[in-house]
Amino acid sequence: MRIRPWVPWLYMAPALLLMGLYLVYPMATNFVYSFMDRYSKEFVGLANYVWFFNNPDTLETLYNNVLWLILFVFGVVFLGLAIAVLLDRVPYEKVSKALIFMPMGIAAVGGGIAWKFVYAYAPKGEEQVGLLNAIVTSLGGDPIAWTINQMSVFPIPSWSLNDIMIIIVAVWIWTGFSMVYCSASYKSQPRELRESARIDGANEWQIFWRITIPMMRIPLTTITVAMVTFALKLFDEVYVMTGGNFGTELLALDIYEYIWTFQHWGRASAIAVVLLIAVLPFIIYNIWDYRRRGVI
Amino acid sequence: MAKRILVRSMLHGGLLLITAIFFLPTLGLFITSFREPSVVTNSGWWTVLTDFWNVSQFTLENYFNIIEDENLIQHFWNSVQISVPATVLPILIGSMAAYALAWMKFPGRRLALVFMVVMLVIPLHITFVPILRAYLGIEDALPIQLTGSIPGLFMAHTGYGLPLAVFLLFSFMLELPKELFESAAIDGANTWQAFWRIVFPLALPGMASIAIFQFIWVWNSLLVTLIFIQPGSPKAPLNVVVTQIGQMGQDWHNLTAAAFFLIIVPMIIFFSLQRYFVRGLLGGSVKG
Numbered sequence: 001m002r003i004r005p006w007v008p009w010l011y012m013a014p015a016l017l018l019m020g021l022y023l024v025y026p027m028a029t030n031f032v033y034s035f036m037d038r039y040s041k042e043f044v045g046l047a048n049y050v051w052f053f054n055n056p057d058t059l060e061t062l063y064n065n066v067l068w069l070i071l072f073v074f075g076v077v078f079l080g081l082a083i084a085v086l087l088d089r090v091p092y093e094k095v096s097k098a099l100i101f102m103p104m105g106i107a108a109v110g111g112g113i114a115w116k117f118v119y120a121y122a123p124k125g126e127e128q129v130g131l132l133n134a135i136v137t138s139l140g141g142d143p144i145a146w147t148i149n150q151m152s153v154f155p156i157p158s159w160s161l162n163d164i165m166i167i168i169v170a171v172w173i174w175t176g177f178s179m180v181y182c183s184a185s186y187k188s189q190p191r192e193l194r195e196s197a198r199i200d201g202a203n204e205w206q207i208f209w210r211i212t213i214p215m216m217r218i219p220l221t222t223i224t225v226a227m228v229t230f231a232l233k234l235f236d237e238v239y240v241m242t243g244g245n246f247g248t249e250l251l252a253l254d255i256y257e258y259i260w261t262f263q264h265w266g267r268a269s270a271i272a273v274v275l276l277i278a279v280l281p282f283i284i285y286n287i288w289d290y291r292r293r294g295v296i
Numbered sequence: 297m298a299k300r301i302l303v304r305s306m307l308h309g310g311l312l313l314i315t316a317i318f319f320l321p322t323l324g325l326f327i328t329s330f331r332e333p334s335v336v337t338n339s340g341w342w343t344v345l346t347d348f349w350n351v352s353q354f355t356l357e358n359y360f361n362i363i364e365d366e367n368l369i370q371h372f373w374n375s376v377q378i379s380v381p382a383t384v385l386p387i388l389i390g391s392m393a394a395y396a397l398a399w400m401k402f403p404g405r406r407l408a409l410v411f412m413v414v415m416l417v418i419p420l421h422i423t424f425v426p427i428l429r430a431y432l433g434i435e436d437a438l439p440i441q442l443t444g445s446i447p448g449l450f451m452a453h454t455g456y457g458l459p460l461a462v463f464l465l466f467s468f469m470l471e472l473p474k475e476l477f478e479s480a481a482i483d484g485a486n487t488w489q490a491f492w493r494i495v496f497p498l499a500l501p502g503m504a505s506i507a508i509f510q511f512i513w514v515w516n517s518l519l520v521t522l523i524f525i526q527p528g529s530p531k532a533p534l535n536v537v538v539t540q541i542g543q544m545g546q547d548w549h550n551l552t553a554a555a556f557f558l559i560i561v562p563m564i565i566f567f568s569l570q571r572y573f574v575r576g577l578l579g580g581s582v583k584g
Contacts, residue, residue: 007400011400011487014392027422098570109558117321118320127337127340129336255424269426272419
């Protein structure tokens with residue numbers, strides 16, 4: 001079949017046009033807008049960036065994103081891996097997997113509301129209809145307003161209890177994803193390898209660290225990178241649970257607030273650039289990874 | 297031997313506990329949505345488990361109330377009107393681009409592929425302000441409404457969804473046997489006939505994976521929706537309305553019913569087509 005040189009571009013034209021309009025043009029313009037005022041009319045130089053890095057609220061946001069980066073990513077990767085490896089040894093693997101994967105379909109809004117109910121709080125002495133406070137009070141403790149309580153749990157003041165409670169919700173949603181990914185990789189490892197290690201006298205712990213983990217290096221890296229970028233871009237779970245109040249703000253929530261609540265679009269664009277720069281190393285890794293696999 | 301039994305029971309205990317933790321919040325949501333409003337705040341949902349088969353303690357009242365009070369059918373329909381075009385358009389447009397990339401040799405092909413991957417992994421947040429600015433500019437010049445409109449939103453989702461659709465369909469079409477294309481050429485088919493009659497039907501399973509992933513993604517997508525459609529708007533899709541009900545207070549009977557109404561569609565798709573969803577997810581995990 002003889003193909004004229006412009007034919008492939010004709011097939012790609014609608015896709016390239018739409019991606020140009022909705023991705024390329026906005027990305028380029030966003031940089032320009034980040035140096036302009038709230039109406040995108042006058043240039044203000046670096047003012048939006050100076051503001052971002054000197055404002056206690058946005059700095060708290062950055063700290064919160066770092067906390068998410070650590071706890072959310074570790075939680076999802078560790079739980080997914082542990083569950084995948086352990087479920088491989090029990091007969092009810094399929095049922096457990098379906099139930100653990102289900103939150104992926106429920107997603108942030110449904111899941112956020114389910115957990116808001118788990119965290120529901122009533123003053124001491126009243127009936128606790130939230131599962132967690134019912135457990136706490138039945139053990140003799142005082143009920144806690146889990147999504148509001150800003151008790152500092154780590155040396156950094158903005159890392160508070162309610163941040164962790166929301167991170168748990170996000171981990172609950174995304175563990176299924178990492179479990180499915182890890183499980184597929186674990187099952188593709190030859191069983192004989194572990195069997196012969198067992199015969200040689202290695203215990204399960206040694207097999208896990210010396211055989212399973214090294215052989216899963218690539219899928220584990222892929223999930224970790226995906227979850228790191230996800231943690232930096234995260235919006236839904238926090239918006240549903242607290243609306244970004246009570247010190248639970250994240251970068252994506254700031255962008256939304258500076259677009260609609262405060263209507264300062266210069267600042268919103270600048271925060272988006274900060275987010276892009278934070279994600280950049282992981283974007284580069286992903287592109288490198290596609291090249292390594294020979295996809296591009 | 298005793299040690300082995302101990303280890304086994306710890307394994308089973310731990311796994312059952314974890315499975316329960318993953319299941320209980322959803323179960324609580326489900327049960328509460330069917331309980332009388334008066335009892336919801338007086339006793340925990342788990343109390344019904346002691347007398348579960350007593351059907352008289354359950355009611356559909358919350359569903360009827362919430363559907364009427366919040367006009368949920370309209371918002372449900374909005375969600376459908378957003379999600380269906382936002383799924384169909386990227387796949388149709390993307391399959392043409394994927395066809396060219398997978399089956400034709402031309403200068404710039406590699407560059408186009410690298411471009412797709414870069415677009416795939418860039419965070420969408422960086423596009424919001426310029427798109428809104430452009431929408432507002434167009435609204436000033438022409439008598440059309442883009443912000444707060446359903447087409448304004450699904451077109452954005454189409455643009456955002458294209459890199460993934462192109463990329464996954466490209467990988468899928470690459471796997472199709474080359475002989476098909478050659479025999480089509482011998483039969484005198486042109487590229488368009490080869491696309492519609494051979495490649496498109498064969499790529500349908502690949503399209504199904506992307507369709508399911510993209511549909512659930514758009515149905516659940518909260519941030520992109522809120523950027524283009526304000527909460528409180530009559531055009532708001534279901535997830536925005538449910539989030540709003542959630543922010544109004546702790547009416548658990550209404551809130552759980554609304555949440556269940558929201559998740560039922562993705563759940564049905566999800567359970568009937570889980571295999572396809574997982575495949576789309578593995579490819580789409582890096583989406584911006």
